[in-house]
Amino acid sequence: MAGFLSNFRNVIVVSLLLAVLFIVAFGYDADRVNLAIAVLRWAHVVCGVLWIGLLYYFNFVQIRVMPNVPAELKPGITKYIAPEALFWFRWAALLTVVIGLALAWHRGYVVEALSLGFAGGYSAADTGFVFIGAGMWMGLVMMFNVWGFIWPAQKIALGIKDGTAEQKAAAAKKAMMFSRINTLLSLPMLVTMTMYQTLFG
16 A cells, blocks of 8 residues: 555546546436536636645745755755646646636636626626626736746746846746735635635536
8 A cells, every 4th residue: 555655647537537437427317518617616616726725835834935945955945846836836727727617618607707797788787797707807817927927937937938036036036026915915816716605606
């Protein structure tokens, strides 16, 4: 058992197979549309957990602790841990947004949500579209921050892309600021994602 658990790839493969087993075993009597929506929602949550989990790791742990890490130990983080974490971070961000938009499209409200209920004229009944639409826009802004600001800046800060010492320091600060913006947006965004179905579904 220790041999199995020590192999990350095997653990993920078996976990995925168990997930598929649950989908097949308990989704057999669902119609195709409901099953597709359920699978999209699951994939959206999995990618979102990875994305926001890494966002919180960077902000709750790495950014706060790095100033106290001895200089001789910092390369272990900047050369190995941070680049790997940023790989999963940026792709999880993109997949979360793409799958979320596919889910909204599949459920038939993507235009209404992205227009905050103003597609076809706003009415009081469109409050749910404002609620989920605001969350979708926060998620889009956060994803654009990851790909447009955080990742390009981190490439310089971590030495993946060439830069002077001053450029690296400025890039690290820029990445931190946009990461903090995403942290700021994360809690209200998660309110809309977790409460939409209960309040308006």
